[in-house]
Amino acid sequence: MTIERNNRHRVMICDECGEDYDTVDADDFDDMVERAKRANWLIVRDGKLWLHYCPDCRKLPGKG
Numbered sequence: 263m264t265i266e267r268n269n270r271h272r273v274m275i276c277d278e279c280g281e282d283y284d285t286v287d288a289d290d291f292d293d294m295v296e297r298a299k300r301a302n303w304l305i306v307r308d309g310k311l312w313l314h315y316c317p318d319c320r321k322l323p324g325k326g
């Protein structure tokens with residue numbers, strides 16, 4: 263599960279290790295994505311899905 267939807271909150275979670283980056287109000291999700299990118303998270307599209315990898319896991323083979 264990449265993004266947990268909990269009422270109006272959104273949580274970005276690493277698809278590899280399950281580490282969570284941040285929890286924000288739904289209205290601030292775009293801002294969280296930008297902050298995650300600056301924090302070296304990798305966000306890639308896989309078909310209909312968006313995958314999120316923390317700075318440690320993005321170093322693994324095949325994750326770019």
Ligand SMILES: [Zn+2]
Pocket residue numbers: 276277278279280281315316317318319320
């Ligand atoms: Zn990770």
